[in-house]
Amino acid sequence: MSVNGRGETRAVPPGAALPVEVTRLCKSYGRAKAIDDVSLSIRPGEFVTLLGPSGSGKTTLLMTIAGFARPDSGSIRIGDSEIVRMPPHLRNIGVVFQNYALFPHMTVAGNIAYPLKLRRLPRPEVARWVAAALDLAQLPGLGERRIDEISGGQRQRVALARALVFEPRILLMDEPLSALDKHLREEMQIEIRRLHRQLGTTTIAVTHDQREAITMSDRVAILHQGRIMQFDTPRAIYERPASRFVAEFIGESCFLPVEVSMGKPCYGGRPLKLATGPIVGGRGLLLLRPERLCLVGDGDAGAEVNCFHGRIAQAVFQGESVLLTVTLDSGDRLRARLPNRRLANGVCLDEGAAISLGLHAEDAILLPGEAP
Amino acid sequence: MTLAAGFEAAAAPPGLNAAGLAADERAERRMLLLLCSPGMLIALVILFLPIGWLFWFSVIDQAGSFTTENYARIWREGAYVAIFLTTFEVSLLVTAVCVLLGYPLAYCLSQLSARAAGVLLLGVVVPFWTSLLVRTYAWLVLLQRKGLVNDLLIGLGVLDRPAMLSYNTLGVTIGMTHIMLPFLVLPLYVSMRAIDPTLMKAAASLGGRPAAVFRDVFFPLSLPGLVAGLVLTFILCLGFYITPAILGGGRVQFIAQRIYASVNLFPTWGPASALGVVLLVLTITVLLLAQALLKRWRRRFG
Numbered sequence: 001m002s003v004n005g006r007g008e009t010r011a012v013p014p015g016a017a018l019p020v021e022v023t024r025l026c027k028s029y030g031r032a033k034a035i036d037d038v039s040l041s042i043r044p045g046e047f048v049t050l051l052g053p054s055g056s057g058k059t060t061l062l063m064t065i066a067g068f069a070r071p072d073s074g075s076i077r078i079g080d081s082e083i084v085r086m087p088p089h090l091r092n093i094g095v096v097f098q099n100y101a102l103f104p105h106m107t108v109a110g111n112i113a114y115p116l117k118l119r120r121l122p123r124p125e126v127a128r129w130v131a132a133a134l135d136l137a138q139l140p141g142l143g144e145r146r147i148d149e150i151s152g153g154q155r156q157r158v159a160l161a162r163a164l165v166f167e168p169r170i171l172l173m174d175e176p177l178s179a180l181d182k183h184l185r186e187e188m189q190i191e192i193r194r195l196h197r198q199l200g201t202t203t204i205a206v207t208h209d210q211r212e213a214i215t216m217s218d219r220v221a222i223l224h225q226g227r228i229m230q231f232d233t234p235r236a237i238y239e240r241p242a243s244r245f246v247a248e249f250i251g252e253s254c255f256l257p258v259e260v261s262m263g264k265p266c267y268g269g270r271p272l273k274l275a276t277g278p279i280v281g282g283r284g285l286l287l288l289r290p291e292r293l294c295l296v297g298d299g300d301a302g303a304e305v306n307c308f309h310g311r312i313a314q315a316v317f318q319g320e321s322v323l324l325t326v327t328l329d330s331g332d333r334l335r336a337r338l339p340n341r342r343l344a345n346g347v348c349l350d351e352g353a354a355i356s357l358g359l360h361a362e363d364a365i366l367l368p369g370e371a372p
Numbered sequence: 373m374t375l376a377a378g379f380e381a382a383a384a385p386p387g388l389n390a391a392g393l394a395a396d397e398r399a400e401r402r403m404l405l406l407l408c409s410p411g412m413l414i415a416l417v418i419l420f421l422p423i424g425w426l427f428w429f430s431v432i433d434q435a436g437s438f439t440t441e442n443y444a445r446i447w448r449e450g451a452y453v454a455i456f457l458t459t460f461e462v463s464l465l466v467t468a469v470c471v472l473l474g475y476p477l478a479y480c481l482s483q484l485s486a487r488a489a490g491v492l493l494l495g496v497v498v499p500f501w502t503s504l505l506v507r508t509y510a511w512l513v514l515l516q517r518k519g520l521v522n523d524l525l526i527g528l529g530v531l532d533r534p535a536m537l538s539y540n541t542l543g544v545t546i547g548m549t550h551i552m553l554p555f556l557v558l559p560l561y562v563s564m565r566a567i568d569p570t571l572m573k574a575a576a577s578l579g580g581r582p583a584a585v586f587r588d589v590f591f592p593l594s595l596p597g598l599v600a601g602l603v604l605t606f607i608l609c610l611g612f613y614i615t616p617a618i619l620g621g622g623r624v625q626f627i628a629q630r631i632y633a634s635v636n637l638f639p640t641w642g643p644a645s646a647l648g649v650v651l652l653v654l655t656i657t658v659l660l661l662a663q664a665l666l667k668r669w670r671r672r673f674g
Contacts, residue, residue: 089585093577
């Protein structure tokens with residue numbers, strides 16, 4: 001937690017990251033419910049990402065925690081203190097804004113020093129803390145630059161340094177990487193991860209980019225229409241999504257309709273091989289991840305593999321993989337991502353060719369069906 | 373096939389097409405110059421020629437020979453210096469009052485929704501559409517000895533005899549402030565609108581009380597707009613004629629009034645021209661000072 005190892009006026013003792021407890025939070029704009037009875041329990045030192053499409057309420061949720069939007073009801077606690085009625089400037093929360101919101105009339109060092117000056121730290125102290133923060137954010141020698149003289153990636157680092165230098169109780173980030181190009185974004189994802197590991201500050205980020213969420217977070221909360229659909233580790237969400245919405249939001253996905261007859265889930269009249277999976281009443285959906293499908297030759301499908309037969313409608317070469325769109329004999333469509341490697345004799349990936357795809361029972365995920 | 377030949381890089385000489393490309397560049401520049409020329413011509417005819425002419429008039433006497441008498445007279449006679457001082461004093465006062473009234477007004481407008489601010493801005497701009505003369509006389513009706521303001525104050529028992537609200541600096545200041553306020557508010561409002569509101573949120577999240585956020589972030593960022601409005605207001609004030617003439621009742625003399633008097637008093641344009649030139653030079657000096665000041669401010673904040 002320590003930025004530079006001094007410690008008289010710190011709010012948080014070193015190593016003591018704080019938990020965040022959001023309880024039954026509601027916020028409406030007119031009739032629209034931006035946040036609909038959200039509860040969220042974040043552990044000390046955790047990196048949590050709020051992921052959702054635009055309008056899902058993720059930014060509103062972040063802004064209520066920061067204190068810039070007033071919820072209609074509910075509670076927000078950081079550690080032992082209730083902050084829901086506290087004005088933003090007393091909350092002691094670091095915020096990285098989407099456009100960084102760096103002060104254009106101050107230098108890089110001036111921006112980072114600002115929260116310290118507000119806290120009336122003596123001048124030599126301020127200089128020491130700023131130097132340490134510049135170091136931590138890997139901005140060597142840029143202290144005297146004006147904000148319009150530095151690059152987008154450097155601005156991102158300044159915004160992070162400014163939000164962390166005063167040792168906030170928690171750190172919030174609103175779409176922190178959306179303004180950067182792809183290459184820088186990947187670099188900063190790793191950089192943010194490193195900073196988080198080093199400082200251990202409890203962090204809540206908002207994004208609409210699933211890759212960003214998966215790369216950076218300990219846990220991800222998927223939001224949709226102001227509600228939390230699922231809150232779990234990235235791997236758990238990917239492998240055991242709770243609903244079709246979540247499955248579509250994280251990773252690539254295809255669905256096949258499943259009917260339950262005599263207690264057994266079936267597709268096209270044939271029972272499916274599933275490792276686990278709840279038996280749902282009436283109907284369900286089979287989730288297939290395109291990269292989990294494999295080519296099956298004649299008769300070599302094992303006992304644990306579900307087979308799907310069809311014809312290739314489209315084959316797109318994507319470098320490391322080939323993305324196939326397959327029309328099954330039943331008329332449903334599937335996508336399969338096959339690794340780009342030498343194919344077995346006689347297998348042809350041309351459009352119109354017949355193909356058999358296999359899905360291992362372990363990779364078959366059964367989801368509750370939707371009302372037709 | 374020139375296109376195909378272009379791809380045979382090894383066969384092509386260095387400096388391929390250089391002469392042609394340079395010619396294109398020159399042609400483009402000539403074209404731009406041609407496009408600018410009407411504007412430059414207009415500036416020459418309506419700006420530089422008349423000012424040159426004014427200057428010429430101010431340094432020749434009735435016989436057509438060179439003289440500095442017109443300038444010497446301004447310096448010699450204390451009345452002229454006093455008039456210049458009055459003009460600058462009252463203009464400065466009006467500008468200061470405009471800032472005191474206009475800054476909070478522009479700030480409030482900038483914090484409203486765009487639509488609400490638009491409606492209220494109309495209130496700021498509408499007086500523009502009324503004649504300056506009408507507005508000045510309206511103030512006279514309000515402020516004179518037996519005017520509405522005095523009647524009201526006496527009726528309420530605040531005063532027992534009419535206060536001198538017009539035919540003095542106070543009256544001129546009130547009238548000019550009313551007329552000049554939009555010139556300050558409009559540029560200021562625009563520059564305040566341009567300040568990103570997330571900057572204030574950021575400052576609050578870093579621990580700034582609302583007053584500190586205003587002092588450290590909003591105010592410095594509104595300074596360029598304030599200086600622009602301030603300079604505009606001040607310079608327009610310097611040339612005022614009608615309002616000081618009517619509301620000053622002859623007791624508050626502005627240079628413009630003196631110039632008018634000089635035109636009638638002297639047989640040549642010289643004395644009036646000299647006054648015009650001095651006013652112009654002083655105005656430019658003020659502008660340059662403001663610019664230098666702004667530069668220093670920027671450096672301090674930067």
